[in-house]
Amino acid sequence: MADNVKPRVRVPKSAKAGEAIVIKTLISHPMESGQRKDKQGNPIPRQIINRFTCEFEGEMVLDATLEPAVSTNPYVEFEAKVPASGTFKFTWYDDDGSVYETTEAITVS
Amino acid sequence: GKWSRLAAQQVLTQDQLLEFDPLGNVTLIHITDVHAQLKPLWFREPEVNLGVGDVAGLPPHVTGADFLKLYGIDSGSPHAYALTYEDFTALAGTYGRMGGMDRVATVVKAIRAERPEALLLDGGDTWQGSLTALRTNGQDMVDVMNALGVEAMTSHWEFTLGIDRVNEIVESLPFPFLGANIFDAEWDEPAYEPYKIFERGGAKIAVIGQAFPYMPIANPGWMFPNLSFGIREERMAAVVQEVRDAGADLVVVLSHNGFDVDRKMAGRVPGIDVVLTGHTHDALPEPVMVGETLVIASGSNGKFVTRLDLDVREGRMMGFRHKLIPIFSDVIAPDADMAAVIDGHRAPYQAELDEVLGTTESLLYRRGNFNGTWDDLICNALLEEREADIALSPGFRWGPSLLPGEPIRREDLMNATSMSYPAAYRSEMSGELLHTIMEDVGDNLFNPDPYYQQGGDMVRVGGMGYAIDVSKPMGSRISNMTLLKTGEPIDPAKTYVVSGWASVNEATEGPAIWDVVEAYLKRHGTVSVEPNTSVKVSGA
Amino acid sequence: GAGFAATVLLPATALHAAVDEALAKFTGGAAVGEGGITLSTPEIAENGNTVPVSVSAPGAVAIMLLAEGNPSPGVCTFNFGPLAASQSATTRIRLAGTQRVIAVAKMADGSFVQAANEVKVTIGGCGG
Ligand SMILES: [Mn+2]
Numbered sequence: 001m002a003d004n005v006k007p008r009v010r011v012p013k014s015a016k017a018g019e020a021i022v023i024k025t026l027i028s029h030p031m032e033s034g035q036r037k038d039k040q041g042n043p044i045p046r047q048i049i050n051r052f053t054c055e056f057e058g059e060m061v062l063d064a065t066l067e068p069a070v071s072t073n074p075y076v077e078f079e080a081k082v083p084a085s086g087t088f089k090f091t092w093y094d095d096d097g098s099v100y101e102t103t104e105a106i107t108v109s
Numbered sequence: 110g111k112w113s114r115l116a117a118q119q120v121l122t123q124d125q126l127l128e129f130d131p132l133g134n135v136t137l138i139h140i141t142d143v144h145a146q147l148k149p150l151w152f153r154e155p156e157v158n159l160g161v162g163d164v165a166g167l168p169p170h171v172t173g174a175d176f177l178k179l180y181g182i183d184s185g186s187p188h189a190y191a192l193t194y195e196d197f198t199a200l201a202g203t204y205g206r207m208g209g210m211d212r213v214a215t216v217v218k219a220i221r222a223e224r225p226e227a228l229l230l231d232g233g234d235t236w237q238g239s240l241t242a243l244r245t246n247g248q249d250m251v252d253v254m255n256a257l258g259v260e261a262m263t264s265h266w267e268f269t270l271g272i273d274r275v276n277e278i279v280e281s282l283p284f285p286f287l288g289a290n291i292f293d294a295e296w297d298e299p300a301y302e303p304y305k306i307f308e309r310g311g312a313k314i315a316v317i318g319q320a321f322p323y324m325p326i327a328n329p330g331w332m333f334p335n336l337s338f339g340i341r342e343e344r345m346a347a348v349v350q351e352v353r354d355a356g357a358d359l360v361v362v363l364s365h366n367g368f369d370v371d372r373k374m375a376g377r378v379p380g381i382d383v384v385l386t387g388h389t390h391d392a393l394p395e396p397v398m399v400g401e402t403l404v405i406a407s408g409s410n411g412k413f414v415t416r417l418d419l420d421v422r423e424g425r426m427m428g429f430r431h432k433l434i435p436i437f438s439d440v441i442a443p444d445a446d447m448a449a450v451i452d453g454h455r456a457p458y459q460a461e462l463d464e465v466l467g468t469t470e471s472l473l474y475r476r477g478n479f480n481g482t483w484d485d486l487i488c489n490a491l492l493e494e495r496e497a498d499i500a501l502s503p504g505f506r507w508g509p510s511l512l513p514g515e516p517i518r519r520e521d522l523m524n525a526t527s528m529s530y531p532a533a534y535r536s537e538m539s540g541e542l543l544h545t546i547m548e549d550v551g552d553n554l555f556n557p558d559p560y561y562q563q564g565g566d567m568v569r570v571g572g573m574g575y576a577i578d579v580s581k582p583m584g585s586r587i588s589n590m591t592l593l594k595t596g597e598p599i600d601p602a603k604t605y606v607v608s609g610w611a612s613v614n615e616a617t618e619g620p621a622i623w624d625v626v627e628a629y630l631k632r633h634g635t636v637s638v639e640p641n642t643s644v645k646v647s648g649a
Numbered sequence: 650g651a652g653f654a655a656t657v658l659l660p661a662t663a664l665h666a667a668v669d670e671a672l673a674k675f676t677g678g679a680a681v682g683e684g685g686i687t688l689s690t691p692e693i694a695e696n697g698n699t700v701p702v703s704v705s706a707p708g709a710v711a712i713m714l715l716a717e718g719n720p721s722p723g724v725c726t727f728n729f730g731p732l733a734a735s736q737s738a739t740t741r742i743r744l745a746g747t748q749r750v751i752a753v754a755k756m757a758d759g760s761f762v763q764a765a766n767e768v769k770v771t772i773g774g775c776g777g
């Protein structure tokens with residue numbers, strides 16, 4: 001497990017039903033590409049976040065596959081629309097098998 | 110000589126310089142790229158200012174005799190002296206120094222006396238460029254511009270004071286620090302106010318700020334680590350729409366994009382009435398029209414103030430009258446209140462400013478696309494003092510001139526070098542890397558798409574000659590790189606000792622560039638800079 | 650100016666083979682058209698290690714991003730679910746030197762469209 005991995009998301013607290021809302025997500029992660037070498041010249045093994053998903057009450061908003069070309073601290077911004085109040089679930093999948101999750105509730109009027 | 114100078118001054122009067130037949134209901138006053146120059150100075154406009162692609166031969170890429178012909182200016186006239194390079198030394202003797210913020214204050218006050226609701230806008234590059242601005246972290250300029258009554262500004266070199274100092278000043282300003290294209294790099298949200306709507310002459314005037322787009326590339330990004338800039342054309346279009354929706358009758362972009370970038374943006378973003386451009390230091394006596402948009406270039410270093418009167422009715426600009434007012438310092442009386450503010454800031458440093466470090470036998474100037482004599486002098490100092498094969502001096506457009514025979518005071522040296530990352534590095538570079546650098550900088554200047562230009566001049570080179578074909582694509586502009594001391598071609602595989610300054614890399618080591626040049630001047634006493642014949646330009 | 654960042658560029662042929670391979674994997678060899686997809690990138694990267702890229706293709710089910718000049722061209726693929734309000738997304742990517750960024754969208758009807766932008770990665774320094 002990479003050190004200090006911390007997901008952060010920005011979701012509006014409230015929205016109208018079906019309104020497009022902007023969601024911004026960041027996770028602190030080195031996204032080690034597998035192409036770098038250490039000071040002794042040995043390859044540093046790849047370790048990246050390879051998948052990110054955002055679901056709302058079990059329904060998919062975005063499912064993204066990430067490669068080593070995505071920057072350190074991967075940032076993903078997208079738009080969602082939801083029919084009713086509920087909770088977004090955000091999930092990041094690490095190469096080492098770790099899974100990081102966070103949730104954010106939204107009130108829909 | 111004295112007689113001709115007196116005669117010239119009799120011809121020019123303050124009233125004539127300020128004369129303006131008022132028009133409409135709105136007046137804008139624009140000043141930009143002062144670069145902390147509080148006192149009258151010499152500033153030679155460029156001899157070489159090439160445009161590429163669609164803008165070749167169009168203003169501001171017109172100089173010297175062509176410029177005089179284009180604008181119907183007599184050679185040898187005050188405007189010829191103010192706006193072109195030809196006969197510079199002789200005309201400087203005739204017409205005297207230009208600028209001085211106390212003279213600028215007189216002009217601004219006079220315009221406001223006639224048009225009390227005139228809107229004064231500062232295009233940025235204000236807080237950097239002198240010893241006193243460096244020592245006071247820009248406070249001298251902040252106090253001067255506050256006293257002048259600036260009502261909004263945008264920015265570039267301001268950020269080289271470091272983000273904490275910038276934000277401290279911005280908090281203190283009685284006017285907005287605008288930058289629609291400045292974003293927080295982490296969450297991609299606007300970091301500064303994008304615009305302000307003023308009510309003047311019964312019209313709603315939206316002033317949108319556009320900071321220098323390539324801030325973290327052209328200057329050290331580590332000094333303002335959480336900010337992102339960029340041209341962001343779509344953002345500009347959205348903000349123009351937003352202010353129109355908010356009822357703006359007139360949309361003004363207070364820009365630090367540089368002229369060609371602004372010309373392109375004005376042609377692509379609908380709804381902009383006026384672009385007050387900055388950064389590339391062009392001084393044009395007439396607006397350039399892009400469709401119905403006026404692009405106004407007000408020069409640099411306090412040499413000019415633009416007055417633009419506009420007739421704004423029914424949500425439209427119906428007419429305009431424009432004047433680029435040259436600030437002849439011997440003709441325009443200094444404003445006493447502003448002079449006191451300026452002298453107050455300079456007093457603690459006066460002895461230091463006045464110290465003579467050497468004398469120049471040559472005209473020292475910087476502005477122009479390729480090597481100028483000021484940077485040739487700096488390169489000579491780097492070669493000698495840092496024992497280097499090759500010297501590099503950045504293509505800055507700021508830095509006033511000095512006339513032949515004048516002493517070089519510490520103030521003059523600092524006017525050409527003052528900045529917050531002055532380390533004169535000494536490092537080894539392969540011939541291949543040197544070529545890459547030259548091509549890279551060349552493309553920043555001569556990429557045919559203005560959105561890829563950064564608005565500086567070509568890096569100045571000492572100890573090495575080269576040829577450049579500005580019409581070629583990146584990677585094939587630069588050829589015949591030659592080590593001058595041996596006359597041998599630069600070998601891509603060989604390593605050279607290179608000294609330069611103003612590296613954008615953090616923790617660059619070396620003495621401050623002004624210490625390097627001071628040591629050189631003190632050893633030589635009097636310097637003479639030969640015309641530089643080692644840069645061959647073609648393709649223009 | 651003088652902040653120097655070395656860039657790594659692969660031979661064009663190797664590069665295009667890898668791009669073609671990634672494309673074929675995404676499209677299954679189908680023809681790729683133009684229009685209906687918007688790719689936004691900065692003209693010049695402020696930092697080649699983190700270049701913002703936005704893409705939008707109304708009606709797409711998935712969008713793949715490629716960086717033509719990277720040692721490996723794959724960047725990411727966005728698959729849009731039923732609750733996506735738009736088929737658009739923004740991320741930040743690594744670019745090893747000046748190159749084209751390519752976005753390819755798979756539309757709901759199984760067709761494909763693409764857009765490409767040149768992003769310059771520069772050494773920096775100097776200014777007006
Ligand atoms: Mn400037």
Ligand SMILES: [Mn+2]
Nearest residue numbers: 234265388777
């Ligand atoms: Mn500037």
